[in-house]
Amino acid sequence: MDTFKTILTGLGNIGRTLLELLVADSERFALRYGFQLRIIGVADSTGVAFDPDGLDLPAIIDCKRRRLGVRVLPTFRSDLDPINLARTVDYDLLLEATPTNLRDGQPALDIVRAALQRGKAAVLASKGPLVLAFAELAALSDWADDLSPYSVRPPLRFSGAVGGALPTINVGLRDLAGARIERAELVVNSTTQVILEQMAIGADFSTALAEAQRQGIVEPDPSLDVDGWDAAGKLVIFANAVLRQPTTLTDVNIRGIREVTAEELAAAWSAGGRISLVACADRQTDGRYVLSVTPTRLAADHPLARLSRGEMGLVIYSDTAGRSTLSSLEDGPLGTCQAMLRDVIDIRHRLRCAKG
């Protein structure tokens, strides 16, 4: 049985749900894939808990459920912070799930840098590092070798960063390998879907926003969703990783949903369609992709016109694969956790490990 020493940074919804999943079904990976994760370090906003023999996961879950920090745990280490945890202790795998910060990507960016620079594998749910520093992280990881399994650089994966379990990156990169992507349309922000849906049936913007907050799906700062930054960030990651076009946020034409009128919504609705915030990459004749985030009217027959409440999706048009559509209806953070775990499974042959 291979055992991978693992550190987990971020104990919000995603990190905590990940631990719950590992506890609830500790045999899942052992039986099917022949490995297990030994969580030896975790970090939240109060600091780091660390035990090289493996942490008490139920105790951590309990402490988070009671809205306490890891500093109340006997394994709390006042001499460690998330970044020097990644820089100094002995581990095989980093799971990074701190809240996305699109200003400077921290602390996730420094955490991931530290891991990759030491040759440690990294699996990200957080978007900040990828949006702000994709080229740097690619150069430090197996992305520099086009994900060759024989790369001497450590594996970097982030399939959960662009729509959770929705396999945007994986399908774009692997299932459309060999195809030339002409256009991609992503509906990957739940907040704006809910708001626009509410507005289409009569609510005004403020009421609709309050509903999305009540549902717990809105980022702490609603403007990230409403003004299109979250969708743009995901598009930036997609453009870098799948389209191989070096891209930052400034390359995206962003228009959020604040200007969408009740009349436009009613018109779309009565025609059997809807308005969604669509992140779009459109290939030009010179091979460059023009990137935009725009409230877009989807006709009744558009593949994404009938996404269910909370469902995310994308459509990719390519020269040889025609029209490829994916959608994902997930249960809160669980889908993102599944994405992180599939990434771990994907790279399992490449992780150094302690046998036994």
Next chain:
Amino acid sequence: MDTFKTILTGLGNIGRTLLELLVADSERFALRYGFQLRIIGVADSTGVAFDPDGLDLPAIIDCKRRRLGVRVLPTFRSDLDPINLARTVDYDLLLEATPTNLRDGQPALDIVRAALQRGKAAVLASKGPLVLAFAELAALSDWADDLSPYSVRPPLRFSGAVGGALPTINVGLRDLAGARIERAELVVNSTTQVILEQMAIGADFSTALAEAQRQGIVEPDPSLDVDGWDAAGKLVIFANAVLRQPTTLTDVNIRGIREVTAEELAAAWSAGGRISLVACADRQTDGRYVLSVTPTRLAADHPLARLSRGEMGLVIYSDTAGRSTLSSLEDGPLGTCQAMLRDVIDIRHRLRCAKG
């Protein structure tokens, strides 16, 4: 530049379209992936053409377009047949695209066996070998090592065998890795979709079948589609590869579309839904999957209720990823060709090759 010596068996729609694609865009793989395929042998029903320095692909395409066999070519080799081509010549990669034969899987089965037994990589579009001999082929290939990139066995890929470019196998296996699949519903037979669609708007079965034949999407023997064998074959492959349940055709409860009545179709239609031939895998409490192919009424809000004409799709329900939906609208055999090429790209690091 890595050059992979390649043999292609089958020059029907898929084989010919594959050659056209390679000729039309010979730089596609070289530029993006750093390799090229040198087609050194091809086989059709008239025999084999072979040239270790690389065949004249435009000449082969032309001969197929004129409905001639490779026996008219100067590179025709009367001493070779498809099976001993796979058994004797020096190559790195087999592309197998002979017509699917669900009775005995031949000649594809012997061709693939020969390749794998010699340690050659094999990419299949044909379903027969996988439906009839999955366990044997898995044991001969990297499937025995759970697709580890470090397997000493040769790679075997067949992502195009279950819906062409629709990434059924890839998503089931990789993007849902770590998730427990509860239920999968596949709509992967175009013929029955077209027939049922025509019948829903008033045509009788015979007229509808004639329409599907006119569109060129029906197998030479329509009963394979109409009686559910094609869908069942794809489900068998899915069950073996993704669900890891040893399965043969006899394990599938098959009901074709011959008994579907105009009344049932009208009722589904007026409720905003439709009837499709659904191949279904349903997990039981003991962990086994019950497999069936059945004409199924899809409600208006079913993810596959609105597939476009010619569009294939599937829905997978799992414990951690929720509901995952994929669909693919492809241009004839081109999607299957793209699937074969993505498989080649997937295994490219593992192919022995002649440098230069």
